[in-house]
Amino acid sequence: MSNDTLENLFALDEAPAVDPAFRAGVMRAVAQRRFLIELAILACVSVVLLIVLFASGEALAAAAAQMLSSMDMAGLTLVIAGGVAFLGHALVTRAISLPRRVFF
Amino acid sequence: MSASLAGSDAAFSRLVDRHQQALRSFLRRVSGNDADADELAQEVFLAAWTKLRLLRSPDMFRSWLFGMAWRMSKTFKRSAARRRARDEAWHELQPQEQVPTNDLRLALNRALSTLSEDQRAAVALCLAGGWTHDEASRALEIPLGTVKSHVSRGRARLEEILGDAHEQ
Numbered sequence: 276m277s278n279d280t281l282e283n284l285f286a287l288d289e290a291p292a293v294d295p296a297f298r299a300g301v302m303r304a305v306a307q308r309r310f311l312i313e314l315a316i317l318a319c320v321s322v323v324l325l326i327v328l329f330a331s332g333e334a335l336a337a338a339a340a341q342m343l344s345s346m347d348m349a350g351l352t353l354v355i356a357g358g359v360a361f362l363g364h365a366l367v368t369r370a371i372s373l374p375r376r377v378f379f
Numbered sequence: 380m381s382a383s384l385a386g387s388d389a390a391f392s393r394l395v396d397r398h399q400q401a402l403r404s405f406l407r408r409v410s411g412n413d414a415d416a417d418e419l420a421q422e423v424f425l426a427a428w429t430k431l432r433l434l435r436s437p438d439m440f441r442s443w444l445f446g447m448a449w450r451m452s453k454t455f456k457r458s459a460a461r462r463r464a465r466d467e468a469w470h471e472l473q474p475q476e477q478v479p480t481n482d483l484r485l486a487l488n489r490a491l492s493t494l495s496e497d498q499r500a501a502v503a504l505c506l507a508g509g510w511t512h513d514e515a516s517r518a519l520e521i522p523l524g525t526v527k528s529h530v531s532r533g534r535a536r537l538e539e540i541l542g543d544a545h546e547q
Contacts, residue, residue, distance in 0.1 A: 281537060284487045285507035290403035290417075293396070297403070297417065301395050301424045302388060308425060 380437035391431075395424055398441065401508055402448055408503035409452050411492050419455045423448040442518040449500055449519055490540040494533050497521060501529035502537070 328335070343351070382390035402423065406416035427444055434443050491499055500519055504510040505526070512530065516523040 281506065281534070281541070284483055284541065285408075287484050288404065288407065288487060288507070290400045290407065292400050294399060297399055297421070298392055298395050301399075301421050302392050304421060304425045305388065305391065305428050308429065 405503050408491055409500050411488050445518040490537045498529040498533045501526050502533035505530045
């Protein structure tokens with residue numbers, strides 16, 4: 276048997292050159308993995324925030340009371356609006372870029 | 380490649396398109412089962428997406444991808460064998476239908492299955508995939524001399540078996 280025949284036989288066994296179904300399957304799995312990673316990150320961040328808030332609850336309450344007494348309503352509204360805008364921007368622009376971080 | 384590293388799904392899907400045929404063909408020859416190979420190929424691409432940042436040089440993507448596929452195929456094979464045994468038992472209970480088969484393809488698969496695991500991988504890359512011995516050696520993490528010997532002996536064995544099958 277010649278080498279050409281062997282190569283021809285291997286050519287019969289090739290996977291399809293273009294396979295949109297396979298690509299879609301891979302990208303669906305990638306989307307699921309990305310979702311799980313983002314969920315895990317959010318859960319970790321939430322837990323850390325809760326711990327920080329719990330640990331510094333009294334100090335924060337005292338600071339808030341002091342701030343409220345020295346700040347009028349317009350200033351308070353500006354601070355809250357700024358906070359909401361910052362969090363919204365981080366969410367919309369996906370500040371956490373994937374797959375740059377390796378978690379597994 | 381750099382767009383994929385930056386997180387672009389479109390760029391990564393182009394990488395999938397570019398390498399899926401070669402990777403699936405390699406895994407089909409190594410595993411001997413098309414469905415298992417395709418399932419594993421999907422797992423390999425997913426692992427590649429997750430670990431893409433660990434790749435030192437974008438030029439090495441192909442050998443990095445195939446090296447990962449080769450390592451994953453070794454562990455995948457054991458669980459796939461168990462699952463296939465269950466599937467076959469289930470299929471035996473179903474009404475049989477005639478499936479056209481390609482005798483030459485079956486003969487090739489049978490011939491490949493007589494080779495050792497490492498020989499099959501070296502033959503699949505060098506003879507079927509057109510890789511150089513050096514590239515295969517790096518991807519499979521096998522010494523260059525061993526790859527050359529695997530390819531040479533594997534070729535002789537395939538020609539012997541397929542030659543006999545052809546004469547019959």
